[in-house]
Structures are given as C-alpha cells and as structure tokens.
Amino acid sequence: MLYYLFAYLDKHYNFPGAGVFQFISFRAAMAIILSLIITTVFGTTLIHYLRKKQIGETVRNLGLDGQLQKSGTPTMGGLIIIAGILIPVLLFAKLENIYIILMLVTTIWMGAIGFLDDYIKVFKKNKEGLAGRFKIVAQVGLSLIVGYTMFFHSNILVRQTVTKTPINYGKSAIKQQIGFSEEIITPTGEKLYRIQKSDGIYYAKDVKSTITNIPFYKNNEFDYSKVLKFMGVGYQKYALIVFLLFTIVIVTAVSNGANITDGIDGLATGTSAIIGLTLALLAYVSGNTIIADYLNIIYIPNSGELVIFAGAFVGACIGFLWYNAFPAQVFMGDTGSLTIGGIIAVFAIIIRKELLIPVLCGVFLIENLSVIIQVFWFKFTKKKYGEGRRVFLMAPLHHHFQKKGFHESKIVTRFWILGILLAVITIVTLKLR
Numbered sequence: 001m002l003y004y005l006f007a008y009l010d011k012h013y014n015f016p017g018a019g020v021f022q023f024i025s026f027r028a029a030m031a032i033i034l035s036l037i038i039t040t041v042f043g044t045t046l047i048h049y050l051r052k053k054q055i056g057e058t059v060r061n062l063g064l065d066g067q068l069q070k071s072g073t074p075t076m077g078g079l080i081i082i083a084g085i086l087i088p089v090l091l092f093a094k095l096e097n098i099y100i101i102l103m104l105v106t107t108i109w110m111g112a113i114g115f116l117d118d119y120i121k122v123f124k125k126n127k128e129g130l131a132g133r134f135k136i137v138a139q140v141g142l143s144l145i146v147g148y149t150m151f152f153h154s155n156i157l158v159r160q161t162v163t164k165t166p167i168n169y170g171k172s173a174i175k176q177q178i179g180f181s182e183e184i185i186t187p188t189g190e191k192l193y194r195i196q197k198s199d200g201i202y203y204a205k206d207v208k209s210t211i212t213n214i215p216f217y218k219n220n221e222f223d224y225s226k227v228l229k230f231m232g233v234g235y236q237k238y239a240l241i242v243f244l245l246f247t248i249v250i251v252t253a254v255s256n257g258a259n260i261t262d263g264i265d266g267l268a269t270g271t272s273a274i275i276g277l278t279l280a281l282l283a284y285v286s287g288n289t290i291i292a293d294y295l296n297i298i299y300i301p302n303s304g305e306l307v308i309f310a311g312a313f314v315g316a317c318i319g320f321l322w323y324n325a326f327p328a329q330v331f332m333g334d335t336g337s338l339t340i341g342g343i344i345a346v347f348a349i350i351i352r353k354e355l356l357i358p359v360l361c362g363v364f365l366i367e368n369l370s371v372i373i374q375v376f377w378f379k380f381t382k383k384k385y386g387e388g389r390r391v392f393l394m395a396p397l398h399h400h401f402q403k404k405g406f407h408e409s410k411i412v413t414r415f416w417i418l419g420i421l422l423a424v425i426t427i428v429t430l431k432l433r
Contacts, residue, residue, distance in 0.1 A: 002091045028311035031088035035312045039084040039319025050074035078336020082111045084316030093308040098155045103309045110342035113138040114334035139252045147247040157206040159299040212352040215429040251345040257364030258341030264408045265328040271419045272340045273317035278423040280310030286351045295430045362422040370397035
C-alpha cells in the first residue's frame with residue numbers, strides 16, 4: 001500500500017525521495033527491517049498473551065533430557081511469523097502482481113490449516129490435532145490452486161527463444177531499447193525481443209509454458225509435458241495433469257518436511273531463514289533479464305517482485321528466532337511450520353526452481369527420510385522377525401542425535417551449517433552443469 005502511495009506522490013507531486021519505492025532492492029530491504037521489528041517488538045506481547053491464556057505446548061515424554069521442562073511453553077507462535085510476512089508485503093509489494101497474490105494465498109491458507117491443528121491440540125485437548133488426512137487434503141487443495149493458476153493465468157509467462165533467423169517487420173514495427181534487448185511490437189500486435197548474444201542475434205517472446213530449470217544439466221530446461229512423450233501424438237494435452245502431480249508432491253513433501261524438522265528449538269526457524277535467503281537470490285536473478293541470460297536460466301517477467309516477499313519471510317524467521325532459540329520462549333507450532341513449508345514449496349515452483357528443492361531443502365529431506373526409513377524398517381522387521389527393529393535411536397534424525405547425548409544447541413548449529421552448505425551448492429548449480 002505504501003508503494004502505491006509513494007508512486008502517486010512521485011508522479012503527481014514530485015515528492016522528494018518517493019522514487020526510491022520503484023526499486024525492488026529498497027522495498028525488499030524495508031520489508032526485512034519492518035518484519036524484524038514486528039516479530040521482535042510485538043512478539044513479546046503475543047507471548048505474554050499466550051501465557052495469560054495458558055496456550056502452552058503439551059510435551060510427551062520421549063525420554064530426552066530437558067524435554068519435560070518445555071511443557072507449558074507457549075505455542076501458536078507461528079502467528080508472529082505470519083504477521084511478520086503479511087504486513088510488510090501488503091505495505092511494500094505490488095499487490096496486483098499474480099506471484100505476490102499466490103504467495104499471500106499460500107501464507108493465509110497454510111496458516112489457517114496450521115492454526116486449526118494447534119487449536120484442536122490446545123483447546124480441545126486432543127494431542128493428535130487435526131487428522132493427517134485433512135492436512136493432506138488441504139495441502140493438495142493449495143497445490144491445485146497454485147498449479148491451475150500457473151498453468152492458465154495470462155500473466156504467468158516465461159521468455160523463450162523462438163528463432164535466430166533475422167526478422168524484418170518494416171517501418172511499421174514499434175521498437176524501443178529495453179536493457180540489452182530491443183522490444184519489437186509487430187504490426188499484428190505481437191511483442192518480440194531482439195537479443196544480442198555472443199554467438200549472434202536471437203528473437204524471443206513471452207509464452208505460456210510448463211518448462212522449469214533442471215540442475216546439473218547443460219541444456220537445463222525440463223518440460224513437464226514431455227514426461228508423457230512416450231504416449232505419442234497428442235501427449236501435450238496431458239501436461240496439466242503431470243504439472244499438477246508434481247506440484248502436489250512438492251507442496252506436501254516440503255510442508256510436512258518443515259513440520260517434522262520443527263522438533264527442537266530454532267532448528268526449523270534458522271534452516272528456513274537460510275532457504276528463504278537463497279530463494280530471494282534465485283527470484284532476483286530469475287526476474288532480471290540480463291542476469292538470467294548470463295546464467296542461462298529461465299527469465300520470468302515480473303517475478304522480481306517476489307524478492308520483497310522473500311525479504312519479509314527471512315526477516316520474520318530471523319525475528320522469531322529471537323524468541324525461539326534455545327531455550328525457546330515460544331514454539332511456532334503447526335501454525336508456523338506448515339506455513340513455512342508451504343511458502344518455500346510454492347515460492348520454488350513459481351520461480352521454476354522446484355527441482356532444486358532436494359538440494360536446497362536437504363535438511364527437510366533427511367528429516368523426512370529418517371522417519372520414512374525408521375517406520376518402514378520397524379514394520380518390515382516386525383513382520384519378518386516378530387520384533388520391530390530400528391535404524392535410528394529415534395526419528396526424526398535430530399532426536400537420534402539427542403539420544404546420543406548431543407546438546408540441542410550443538411545439533412541445531414550443525415544443521416544450520418549443513419543448510420548453509422546446501423544453499424551454496426544450490427547457488428553454484430546455476431553455472432555448474
């Protein structure tokens with residue numbers, strides 16, 4: 001909203017300094033600062049309110065040192081994170097941008113599901129919370145909304161090269177210089193971009209497409225529709241189904257991965273901040289035609305606005321860490337963890353970097369896998385030997401290290417280091433092929 005106010009003041013009154021609101025970098029920085037202020041300053045007020053209402057976590061005794069001391073710690077702290085994201089984005093982002101709209105829908109949708117889960121646990125005294133099948137239905141519902149919008153919305157486009165052959169539209173074509181490319185509006189109203197590259201001149205245009213970037217591969221574009229190429233002629237008409245299936249898998253996996261990772265103080269919060277910072281960088285390069293061309297990645301028009309959202313997300317996570325670091329004064333609960341996971345998944349899908357998630361969200365992945373392996377092996381050995389056996393002392397993996405005697409702070413710090421390493425590898429994949 002402030003963006004529109006200062007844009008109006010700059011246009012009609014030449015208000016001093018109002019022009020800086022046109023810069024994504026400035027608005028992203030302001031979003032980070034405001035998000036930090038909201039989460040750190042107003043976080044205390046929310047924590048006091050949660051304590052007053054006795055909205056505390058009921059911790060089951062898993063035999064871990066210091067665990068029972070956490071019983072009664074305020075939960076639903078994810079509300080702090082959600083406020084720290086929504087308020088800066090509403091103030092500094094272009095709210096008509098379809099990518100911003102999708103991220104706002106994701107935040108509110110997953111926040112509502114997480115809040116309902118925490119509400120059932122705290123107020124209905126049901127330790128299991130919202131039934132797992134309802135969470136899955138909600139995650140699938142969000143996936144379908146995002147997938148359908150990505151597939152059909154007229155403003156969600158990617159820039160693709162259409163020809164290297166010189167094109168002459170005569171004097172009737174309208175031409176203007178845009179950065180290092182020349183925008184050409186043909187007599188029929190078609191918009192093309194004439195781009196000078198080291199090996200010649202290319203012509204590109206913004207098109208609807210189901211392509212995405214694939215890491216570690218020289219020709220790094222992958223089209224979801226080609227998954228069914230083996231079906232022969234007409235396989236393209238099933239592209240939506242394939243794209244929706246991938247979207248569902250990614251959203252549910254990452255959302256649940258973040259939820260599982262939120263098991264010890266500061267682990268999910270710090271890891272998510274690292275991931276968010278990396279996504280901000282990826283959104284910036286994907287929305288900048290010059291850098292995207294240099295890195296040979298998909299250029300996504302208008303996606304640079306997502307940097308403001310990513311800035312608010314990182315600020316909210318870091319601000320929440322002020323209270324969530326060991327010993328935690330508040331837990332984010334499913335209100336926070338499901339929201340964080342949903343945001344990361346949808347953000348990656350929007351900027352077409354979702355195939356980097358196994359690397360970037362490697363901490364979430366190993367936490368998920370540790371639970372899957374533990375459950376599978378226990379059931380398999382119980383069926384085969386009549387006695388369930390375990391691979392880990394306890395799952396998820398962070399509890400395994402707790403059982404081995406490591407302090408929470410040491411486990412969290414080492415997981416953060418691993419997260420930073422994976423983030424660096426993710427960025428390196430932009431050129432490493």
